[in-house]
Amino acid sequence: MNINLENKKVLLGVTGSISIYKACEVARLFIKAGAKVQVIMSKDAKKFISPLTFEALTRTKVLCDDSEDWSSEHNHIGVAKSGDIFIIAPATANTINKLSKGVADNILLQVALAFSGKFLIAPSANTQMLNNHFTNGALKMLKVNDCRVIEPQNKLLACGDEGNGALAKPLEIFYQGAKALLEEEFWIDRKVVVTGGGTREKIDEVRYISNFSSGKMADSIATALYLKGADVCYIRTKYNQLPNEIYTIDIDSVDEMLDYTVDAIRVAKKGKMSKTSMNSVDAPHLIQKKPYLFMVSAVSDFTPKYPQNSKLKKSSIGDSWSIELKSTTDILSNIDKNGLITIGFKAEMDRDSGFDNAKNMLKSKDIDGVCYNLLNSSESFGSDDNAIEFITQNNSINLGKKSKMELAFDILNKSLEIETPL
Numbered sequence: 263m264n265i266n267l268e269n270k271k272v273l274l275g276v277t278g279s280i281s282i283y284k285a286c287e288v289a290r291l292f293i294k295a296g297a298k299v300q301v302i303m304s305k306d307a308k309k310f311i312s313p314l315t316f317e318a319l320t321r322t323k324v325l326c327d328d329s330e331d332w333s334s335e336h337n338h339i340g341v342a343k344s345g346d347i348f349i350i351a352p353a354t355a356n357t358i359n360k361l362s363k364g365v366a367d368n369i370l371l372q373v374a375l376a377f378s379g380k381f382l383i384a385p386s387a388n389t390q391m392l393n394n395h396f397t398n399g400a401l402k403m404l405k406v407n408d409c410r411v412i413e414p415q416n417k418l419l420a421c422g423d424e425g426n427g428a429l430a431k432p433l434e435i436f437y438q439g440a441k442a443l444l445e446e447e448f449w450i451d452r453k454v455v456v457t458g459g460g461t462r463e464k465i466d467e468v469r470y471i472s473n474f475s476s477g478k479m480a481d482s483i484a485t486a487l488y489l490k491g492a493d494v495c496y497i498r499t500k501y502n503q504l505p506n507e508i509y510t511i512d513i514d515s516v517d518e519m520l521d522y523t524v525d526a527i528r529v530a531k532k533g534k535m536s537k538t539s540m541n542s543v544d545a546p547h548l549i550q551k552k553p554y555l556f557m558v559s560a561v562s563d564f565t566p567k568y569p570q571n572s573k574l575k576k577s578s579i580g581d582s583w584s585i586e587l588k589s590t591t592d593i594l595s596n597i598d599k600n601g602l603i604t605i606g607f608k609a610e611m612d613r614d615s616g617f618d619n620a621k622n623m624l625k626s627k628d629i630d631g632v633c634y635n636l637l638n639s640s641e642s643f644g645s646d647d648n649a650i651e652f653i654t655q656n657n658s659i660n661l662g663k664k665s666k667m668e669l670a671f672d673i674l675n676k677s678l679e680i681e682t683p684l
Contacts, residue, residue: 264665264668266671267295267443268296268297270296270298270443271298272292272346273373275351276311277306277370278305278307278309281428282352285351285432288349297443302326302341302370303324303369305327307326342373346380348380349435349439350384351430352385355385358397362404381408382411383409384429385429387414415431434505441488446490448678449678450491452493452554453492454493454494454555455494455526455553456496456497456558457555458480458497460562461513461560461562463515464515466573474644476500477498478644478646479607479648480496480498482669482670483556483670485667485670487556488507495511496510497523497559499512499519511526519559519561519593524598555602557593557604557607558607566586567587594606594623604628606623607632607633607635608634624654630680631677632654633652634650634652635649635651647664647665647666648665650669659676
């Protein structure tokens, strides 16, 4: 994953829910990303799990009613001041209703009232308790007051009922927490289209032509954009796990990718104003945030001229098989890039002319930047790291070899400079 949260402080509140064991994994994910985690436990939470478990995971003393210390900063005021974000996961129906009314009858709720930063809750409750009009109203009130609600799952609950109310997956809680820590005004609500994966060109109902692209670099770009706050539409051929809030369109062929990319760009160009700009005194004269396109996909150059609508039998083909191919549409050359910042990706295996081929894309395809990747062989595909040189008309910067997620953040920073040059 390689999301860097060093020097970030996460307050993790846990309440008396059977799903509390999942909070251990939430804490572990944040610690693995480099964040410091301070756990705050309600009295009822300790009925399910010992503070010692969280202290062993976080190497930090848990704050609870009987550990509060006013001779140090280990109290509800000191801890509230120390956090960058506060996540309550799991949040019971009882806690949700108390939060919305400003009730502070335990240490966890006292920290919540004293905390002034970004606040998130992940509900976990029986379906009927969660859907009760009191709880529903409480959730609406919390959202109005800028509390981010990490939606629960619909599944078989511990009580035996089936429905909405299971705690969100720990990875999803982590993603939404990381987004709260990493989002930047430049990217917030900016519409971005990302394409990823190798397209598949149908030969018959069971066979196709494709390439070795894993889609991992595109996944990393889409995830990094999401974490920065962008409104992402991800058009992909590979179905890897991503944050739930990323809007994805699953496709196969070049023609499908072209059609959906054109539609997504059209929607993106309609724009969307940020909360900050909406409050501006110059609101009538606002300029919409310019959308971006990251064309990370490995698009097939050829497609079968006569794809079959049934499975061709080997016995009817014979010992050899010649398939007539035709050129596919060059997507980057055939989309309207006006009012759009466009970043292309170019994988090459020619050390002598690869860089020049990548740079020529700027003019031949009328794009703003190219991420050039020199491959050694087909074994270069599917790895968790990459080496990218970011090329613009006036500059080229070697971003080095590192994890694809780290590179994704570097690419976003360089892409940002295209619109806001230093």
